[in-house]
Amino acid sequence: MLTLDQLISEATALPDAAKAILIDKIVESMTSQIEQDILMAGVKKAQERIAEIESGAVQTIPGDIALAQIRQLSKQ
Template identity: 35%
Template sequence: MRSIEQLTQEVLSLPNLTRAHLAQKLVESLAVDTDAIVAAARVDEASKLRDELRNGSIQPISGEEALSQVLHRLISSNEQT
């Protein structure tokens, strides 16, 4: 099996168009892994929030209140710039 260094040298010797195609394929392969990582992080965060709601360490708010808070923060951050 070739080492990373050997593979890198071989890939860098390819024509630009071929390297660009290979780079696109590599990025696409990472996107699948990234999607799984993001999905797992969302599940972890949702589980954490569920547990915090159940044990009373956080309190739920209405959708209307959530949107109001987001709007207030957006307006505040725009005023600072």
């Protein structure tokens, strides 16, 4: 296996077209992981909010009231 320095050396020696493909593949692999991390953070936050509602720590706003408040804010 190449060391990071060796990998960088070989990657920077590639023709520009090959560098572009390499960059695209690296970004693609990172984007997939970042999207997964964001999704998992969203699921965790949703679970926390549900637990708060179920425990009575917070109360929900009925949908019709929430819509009225949103409409009011959009008029400002």
